[in-house]
Amino acid sequence: MEIRAEFWLLLLGVSLVTLLPRVLPLVTLNRMQMPEWMLRFLRHIPVAVMAALLAQSLLTEGEELIPLSVNTNLIAFVPTAAVAFFTRSLLATVIAGIGSMLVIQLFL
Amino acid sequence: MDTAARSSLTELDQPAAGAGFWQGVKDCVPTLLGYLSIGFACGVVGKTAGLSTAEIVLLSIFLYAGSAQFIVAGMIAAGGTVYSIIVTVLFVNIRHLLLSAAISPYFRGFPWWKNVLIGSQLTDETFGVAVNRLSTDWKHRDKWMFGLNITAHINWIAATFAGAYFGAWIPDPDRYGLSFALPAMFIGLLVLQMAHRQQIRTDLAVAGAAVVLFLLAFTVMSVNLAVLTAIMGAACIGMVIEHGNQS
Numbered sequence: 001m002e003i004r005a006e007f008w009l010l011l012l013g014v015s016l017v018t019l020l021p022r023v024l025p026l027v028t029l030n031r032m033q034m035p036e037w038m039l040r041f042l043r044h045i046p047v048a049v050m051a052a053l054l055a056q057s058l059l060t061e062g063e064e065l066i067p068l069s070v071n072t073n074l075i076a077f078v079p080t081a082a083v084a085f086f087t088r089s090l091l092a093t094v095i096a097g098i099g100s101m102l103v104i105q106l107f108l
Numbered sequence: 109m110d111t112a113a114r115s116s117l118t119e120l121d122q123p124a125a126g127a128g129f130w131q132g133v134k135d136c137v138p139t140l141l142g143y144l145s146i147g148f149a150c151g152v153v154g155k156t157a158g159l160s161t162a163e164i165v166l167l168s169i170f171l172y173a174g175s176a177q178f179i180v181a182g183m184i185a186a187g188g189t190v191y192s193i194i195v196t197v198l199f200v201n202i203r204h205l206l207l208s209a210a211i212s213p214y215f216r217g218f219p220w221w222k223n224v225l226i227g228s229q230l231t232d233e234t235f236g237v238a239v240n241r242l243s244t245d246w247k248h249r250d251k252w253m254f255g256l257n258i259t260a261h262i263n264w265i266a267a268t269f270a271g272a273y274f275g276a277w278i279p280d281p282d283r284y285g286l287s288f289a290l291p292a293m294f295i296g297l298l299v300l301q302m303a304h305r306q307q308i309r310t311d312l313a314v315a316g317a318a319v320v321l322f323l324l325a326f327t328v329m330s331v332n333l334a335v336l337t338a339i340m341g342a343a344c345i346g347m348v349i350e351h352g353n354q355s
Contacts, residue, residue, distance in 0.1 A: 026212050041344065098292065
């Protein structure tokens with residue numbers, strides 16, 4: 001198990017710049033009253049985050065846009081979203097998603 | 109959140125008042141498969157970039173951020189300097205500011221060290237599950253959060269380790285439909301979130317705006333900055349719509 005000396009510096013750096021944005025708002029906003037506009041902005045963050053990450057995971061591969069004509073994710077999206085809507089269960093949705101993609105990979 | 113929305117929640121959404129750590133562990137289960145396959149791929153990529161298994165596991169323990177770990181591996185393979193990698197990771201992970209701020213109202217009045225622990229393991233997926241579950245009148249929400257966070261973190265460490273260790277022998281983990289586990293998780297979290305909030309028109313507009321803004325931004329910037337831009341822009345649009353509805 002070799003770990004290079006330079007790696008420790010890298011590990012410390014990337015961990016710190018990731019830890020700070022994760023922790024600072026939780027610790028500091030805890031102690032002050034947030035203005036009303038900021039609370040309203042933050043209330044929309046969950047939907048905005050999930051929709052943006054969904055768009056990324058459906059439509060892109062690395063730094064490339066998947067051409068629409070070959071994007072099988074969009075086909076799998078339909079039954080998966082339907083299961084999510086009707087069951088309201090995260091587990092059922094993930095299983096339906098994997099099952100849909102499996103069927104698509106088998107037949108397309 | 110208002111009481112009308114609260115009372116209409118189904119049993120599934122509303123944990124028992126005494127629920128704590130183990131409920132958090134249970135609530136993490138649906139997200140495990142998605143991150144198992146991504147983590148496995150992340151371990152394989154790390155290995156091919158020249159990282160040792162020990163280094164990959166250390167990154168999973170202390171950095172603990174999927175897209176950042178892929179980028180670290182890619183930049184190491186491309187011969188990037190330590191400094192340039194650190195700056196890039198800062199930009200990739202800056203969106204955690206928004207996630208952390210968005211759950212902070214639920215953890216007011218908790219000791220600072222608990223908030224440090226909760227924040228240090230905050231990811232897109234634990235955030236997504238948490239905003240569907242948290243409420244300020246739930247006593248053991250800190251313990252629940254620990255259960256959720258620790259389960260997700262152990263799963264991630266195990267997945268990247270498996271990818272680094274066994275990756276060479278197992279061909280293409282994305283076969284068998286697993287490549288869609290992650291998008292499916294985001295679909296589920298988005299639908300649950302909207303059902304939970306009962307302001308479907310505003311939410312649909314925000315979600316639609318996020319997708320359009322992401323695609324527009326992605327034509328001129330990297331995928332990670334495009335995600336950040338889409339989140340900020342869509343949340344602003346939500347604010348404006350809400351303001352219009354009130355006046």
